[in-house]
Amino acid sequence: MFLQLQEVRKSFVAPEGTVSEILDVPSFSIDKSEHVALIGSSGSGKTTLLHVIAGIVRADSGRVLICTTGTDVIDLTTLSEAQCDRFRGQSIGYVFQTHHLLPGFSALDNVLLGMSFTGRKPDKAWAQHLLGEVGLTSRMHHVPAKLSVGQQQRVAVARALANRPRLVLADEPTGSLDQTNANQVLGLMCRLCKEAETALLIVTHDRAIANSLARVVDLADINRAGGG
Amino acid sequence: MSFLQLLFKQAQQRSLSTLLTILSVMLGVTLAVVVMVVNREAERLLVQSDFGYDMLVGPKGSELTLVLNTVYGIGTAQGTIPYAVFEDLSGRQRQFVRWAVPFAVGDSYKGFRIIATTPTFLGVDDTGAKLPEGRAFQYRAGRQLELASGTAFHPRKFQAVIGADVATEANCKIGDDIWLEHGGNADDVHKERWKVVGILKPTGTAIDRACYIPLITSYAIPEHESFLDAAAKLGGKAASTPAASAPAASASSATTQVAASDADDDIDLNAMSPYTIREDGQIALRVPKSKWRVSGIFVRSRGGYQFGMLTWNIRNTPTAMSASPAGVMREFFNTFLKNSAYALLGLAILVSIVAAVSILVSIYNSVAARRREIAILRALGATRYRILSLITVEAALIGAIGGALGLIMGHAVAGVAANIAKDQLGETVGVFNIGSVEVAYIGGVILIAALAGLVPALKAYSTSVADNLVA
Numbered sequence: 001m002f003l004q005l006q007e008v009r010k011s012f013v014a015p016e017g018t019v020s021e022i023l024d025v026p027s028f029s030i031d032k033s034e035h036v037a038l039i040g041s042s043g044s045g046k047t048t049l050l051h052v053i054a055g056i057v058r059a060d061s062g063r064v065l066i067c068t069t070g071t072d073v074i075d076l077t078t079l080s081e082a083q084c085d086r087f088r089g090q091s092i093g094y095v096f097q098t099h100h101l102l103p104g105f106s107a108l109d110n111v112l113l114g115m116s117f118t119g120r121k122p123d124k125a126w127a128q129h130l131l132g133e134v135g136l137t138s139r140m141h142h143v144p145a146k147l148s149v150g151q152q153q154r155v156a157v158a159r160a161l162a163n164r165p166r167l168v169l170a171d172e173p174t175g176s177l178d179q180t181n182a183n184q185v186l187g188l189m190c191r192l193c194k195e196a197e198t199a200l201l202i203v204t205h206d207r208a209i210a211n212s213l214a215r216v217v218d219l220a221d222i223n224r225a226g227g228g
Numbered sequence: 229m230s231f232l233q234l235l236f237k238q239a240q241q242r243s244l245s246t247l248l249t250i251l252s253v254m255l256g257v258t259l260a261v262v263v264m265v266v267n268r269e270a271e272r273l274l275v276q277s278d279f280g281y282d283m284l285v286g287p288k289g290s291e292l293t294l295v296l297n298t299v300y301g302i303g304t305a306q307g308t309i310p311y312a313v314f315e316d317l318s319g320r321q322r323q324f325v326r327w328a329v330p331f332a333v334g335d336s337y338k339g340f341r342i343i344a345t346t347p348t349f350l351g352v353d354d355t356g357a358k359l360p361e362g363r364a365f366q367y368r369a370g371r372q373l374e375l376a377s378g379t380a381f382h383p384r385k386f387q388a389v390i391g392a393d394v395a396t397e398a399n400c401k402i403g404d405d406i407w408l409e410h411g412g413n414a415d416d417v418h419k420e421r422w423k424v425v426g427i428l429k430p431t432g433t434a435i436d437r438a439c440y441i442p443l444i445t446s447y448a449i450p451e452h453e454s455f456l457d458a459a460a461k462l463g464g465k466a467a468s469t470p471a472a473s474a475p476a477a478s479a480s481s482a483t484t485q486v487a488a489s490d491a492d493d494d495i496d497l498n499a500m501s502p503y504t505i506r507e508d509g510q511i512a513l514r515v516p517k518s519k520w521r522v523s524g525i526f527v528r529s530r531g532g533y534q535f536g537m538l539t540w541n542i543r544n545t546p547t548a549m550s551a552s553p554a555g556v557m558r559e560f561f562n563t564f565l566k567n568s569a570y571a572l573l574g575l576a577i578l579v580s581i582v583a584a585v586s587i588l589v590s591i592y593n594s595v596a597a598r599r600r601e602i603a604i605l606r607a608l609g610a611t612r613y614r615i616l617s618l619i620t621v622e623a624a625l626i627g628a629i630g631g632a633l634g635l636i637m638g639h640a641v642a643g644v645a646a647n648i649a650k651d652q653l654g655e656t657v658g659v660f661n662i663g664s665v666e667v668a669y670i671g672g673v674i675l676i677a678a679l680a681g682l683v684p685a686l687k688a689y690s691t692s693v694a695d696n697l698v699a
Contacts, residue, residue, distance in 0.1 A: 048694075056607060056693045082611045089609015096697060100604045104241025116234065117609030159608075 002032040002199050003053065003167060008062035009225075010048055022048050024225040025062070028217070030167075032067070035190060035200040037210035040219030046203040049219065050169045053201070054092050055084035066091070066167070089117035093160030093198070095189070097172035099152040101144040107131060107155045108140040114162030130158040134188055150181030157189050161196065168193055170202040174209060186212065231614075235622055242594055249590040250630045256583030257634020257673055258641065260576035261666060265642040267569040268663055271561060280366025282535060284551050285313060285328075285542055286524035291551035292560055297333070298524055299553055301341050301434045305333050309548045311520035317527060321541060324534035329365045330522040332446050335408040335418070338398045340391070341438040342408055344446035349373070349526075350380040350389060350426075365526060367435055378402045378426030381442050384510035388422035389440045392430035400424060406439055408449070418449050443522070447515045448503040580673060583630070588680035591623050595684040602688050603696035616689045623681020624674050631673040635666065 010023040022045040030036050040046045051057035053064060055076045064076040068091070076084060088094075093114070101110045111127040131140045134154035136147075144152050153173065160168050170189060174182035186202075186209060193200040202213060210216045239246045279299075286294040287307035296302040314330040332344040347354055351364035351372045356379065358364075364372050376395075381387035388406050390398075400406065404424045410416035422441050430436050504512045527550070529535040535552075542550040595602070602615055639662075 051694050054607070056697075082613065085606065085609050085611045088607070094607055096607075100600070100607075100697065102237075102241075102601055102604060105237055109237065113234075113605075114608055117605075117611075117614070163609075 002030055002034070002067045003201075004029040004063075004065045005053070006063040006065065008049075008052060008059045008064065010045075010052060010057065010059050021225040023052065023059070023223055025049070025222050026224065028222050030199050030201060033194070033197045033199055034215065035193065035213045036202070037213040037216045038201060038203045038219055039205060039207060039210045039216060040203075040223075042205060044219050045223060045225065046205075046219055047171055049223075050094075050171050050201070050203055053167075054094060054169055055079070055088050068166075086117070086119065090119065090163060091166050093163065093165035093168040095153075095156050095160045095168065095170040095173045097175040099144065099149075099156040101152055101155055101159075103144055106141045106143055107136055107147065107151075107158075110144070110155055111159045111162050114159040118163045120163075126164075127158070127162055130161055130192075131155070133192060134158050148181075150177055150184065153177060153181070153185050154188060157185060157192070161192055161198070164196065165198060167199045167201070170200070172204055173202065174204070174206070182209070231618070231621075235618060235625070238598075238618065239622060239625075245590055245594065246626065249587055249626050250633070252586040253583045253627060253630025253673065253677070254633040254637060256576075256579040257631050257670070258637040259579050260573075260669060261635055261638025262641045262645075263569070263572045263576045264663065264666055264669065265638060266645060267573065268665070269642070269646070270565060270569070278369040279553050280368050280371060281329075281526040281528045282552060282554070283527040283529055283538060284524055284553055285309070285317070285527055285548050286551070287547065288549045291549070291556045294524065294549075294551050295553045295556045298331075298526075299434065299557075301437065305523045308332070308521035308523055309525075311517055311522055313542075313545065313548045314522060314525050315517075317525060317538075321538060324529055324538045324541075326528040326530050327363050327365065328528075329526040330443060331524055331526065332443060332521070333523045335410060337394075337406045337409060337439050340394045340398065342441060343438050344441050344443045346443055347380050347383050349440065350375070352380045354383045356380060356382070366528065367431060367433060371431075373431065373435065374429045375426045376429040378424070381425055381440065382510070383442045384444055385442065386420060386422045386445055386448075386511070387425045387442065389426035389428060390424055391428050391436040391438050391440075393436040394439055395427045402427065410451070418451065420445070420449055443520075444511055444513055447513055447520055448511055450502055580669075581676070584627070584673070584676040584680045587623050587626055587677050588683055591619060591626075591681050592684040592687065595619060595688045598688075599691050599696045602691045603693045606691070606693040607697060612689045615691070616685045619685035619688050620678050620681045623685070624678035627674045627677020627680075630677075631670045634673075635662070635670060 005025050005028040007027075008023055008025045009021065011019050011021045013019050038046055038049070048057060052059045053076075055064075059077055062077065065073050066076060067073050074087070076087065079087060101107075102113065105113060108124075108127055108131060111130060112122045112124065115122040115127070128137075128140065131137060134157055136151060136154060136158070139147060139151060144155070147155065153176070157173070160170070168189070173189065174185055177185060189200065189202075190213070192198075200213075202209070204210050284294055284298050286298070286305075287309050289306040293303060293306050297305050311330065314328060317325050317328045327348065329346055329349045331349070333341060335342040343349075347356070348359065348363075349365045351359055351374075353359055361372075366372055375389070376392065378389070381389050390400055390406070394400055402424050405421040406424060407421055408418040410418060422439075422445065428435065428440075502513065502515050504514070506512050527538065529538050539550050539552075542548050605615060606612070
């Protein structure tokens with residue numbers, strides 16, 4: 001077991017004051033190096049679940065256990081916010097639906113940025129290697145505005161893998177891409193994660209994309225709250 | 229990517245906004261620095277306490293005019309006093325006086341003041357031998373005039389020693405002849421010529437912008453002698469109230485008083501020469517000492533008690549008064565300049581605060597526009613503290629760069645003002661000295677900039693990652 005969620009609950013207070021429960025996940029786990037697709041309808045709590053796993057959003061209750069080196073396990077919910085941020089920077093890669101690259105930074109700088117908050121020295125050669133892996137060697141000094149949407153998302157994939165994470169979380173990574181680019185980005189992500197023996201959790205509402213991964217989990221099956 | 233690289237990239241991304249903010253800080257700091265430098269240097273210049281002389285003796289009238297005219301060459305002298313006052317100081321009142329040097333002013337050479345004085349002014353006696361320390365004129369405490377080249381003038385010859393600025397600006401060198409332009413009028417030149425025998429080392433004071441001739445030679449000018457004669461004819465009236473005797477009241481000195489008094493008497497200026505030249509080349513003056521007059525006397529008293537006694541004695545004479553240059557200038561500065569300096573400083577601080585607010589507005593707006601970027605940085609592992617530091621240090625850096633540029637600009641602007649002061653007063657202004665107040669001020673600017681950055685930084689600090697990563 002690499003990642004395990006136990007009795008994770010998360011609610012939000014709506015502007016009018018009503019409390020709506022988004023997540024109530026009794027159990028969910030991912031094995032080491034496993035590639036999992038999480039499907040669900042829009043508003044079902046997929047992104048919130050990823051945020052909880054990444055420590056971006058705190059669960060109201062429950063445990064988010066992640067295996068670190070060897071047999072050590074940490075519970076993200078017990079870490080302080082700063083510890084959580086640091087852990088995310090060191091161990092988790094994140095690919096957003098839109099690329100979320102910094103506009104003033106070149107492709108290479110954006111990848112290096114992924115290494116900037118790990119407490120380790122940025123590895124420029126590794127960043128260049130990753131950009132080569134996603135086919136952007138000749139474009140690594142271009143700013144995002146000079147890249148196509150597909151190229152931007154490939155930079156985002158390289159950035160997510162920059163700190164050699166143990167887990168990559170991808171939130172609708174192909175949502176803004178055409179079919180060709182979507183297949184290309186998905187293929188890249190899977191290949192690179194496999195080579196690095198990194199666990200991959202992709203959230204999508206696209207059944208076809210989900211089916212290309214080893215395991216498909218429907219959020220409705222694991223979430224008793226049933227979304228917002 | 230290091231913290232500084234990240235900072236630089238962020239600022240570069242908004243280069244125009246960053247540059248404009250730096251510019252506004254720079255202008256604010258420039259203004260403040262100019263005010264501080266001018267204030268400091270004006271105070272140093274006008275309220276110097278290290279005069280080599282502690283008393284100026286001159287005709288009764290305004291103490292301020294006497295000091296301004298004598299020390300800085302500003303305005304015109306307000307009349308003359310009998311040479312007998314000097315004789316009294318070096319005779320009867322000798323117990324109170326360390327040294328005294330008489331001088332007469334009024335004419336000029338190519339715009340530079342002519343000062344007639346004794347060799348003591350140049351640190352030598354009448355034979356040209358160096359005077360022991362404590363007996364020679366000092367323009368600043370412990371500092372005597374020194375010759376860069378040549379010798380001191382002979383007290384009874386038509387010789388001159390010129391200030392350093394006269395040598396360079398009037399292209400005057402040893403062996404050249406200089407002449408006296410009557411009352412500063414270039415078309416009205418006395419016929420006598422003085423040979424330049426020495427050039428003074430620069431002093432950074434008004435001394436550099438004057439020519440020095442023997443006192444006796446100023447009495448050898450027929451027009452001057454005729455004035456003395458005329459003044460003597462006026463008798464007790466001139467002697468008792470020289471400042472009030474019509475020509476002296478508006479003229480600058482014995483020299484200029486002549487022109488004014490010409491209309492009042494019937495003396496033929498060309499009728500006789502006031503001197504003859506002896507075989508050894510020295511002047512034999514026909515004008516008796518009783519008719520000599522001087523514009524003033526530099527005096528160094530022997531101490532506090534002696535200073536008080538001298539002041540009392542001189543003020544009780546009918547013709548002369550004394551003034552303490554340091555005291556007069558302090559009073560002048562405090563009365564007329566200090567409040568306006570404070571007002572200017574207040575204005576400069578206000579401008580600096582406006583500049584700080586511009587940092588706040590600029591960074592606050594940029595944070596509002598960068599919320600998504602901040603959320604991305606947070607998602608990549610940047611802690612809230614890291615984001616807070618990034619924004620605050622960015623603001624402090626803008627303050628520091630703007631402050632440093634403002635400091636340079638301020639001193640450059642003050643340098644222009646210093647050149648004007650140098651031309652007009654002869655005083656060297658230390659515009660490139662950075663005072664502790666300026667250092668504290670720049671520190672304050674950086675602190676205020678950092679505080680201004682703290683407001684948007686706290687906004688960034690509280691940015692919700694999840695909310696700003698949507699879409």
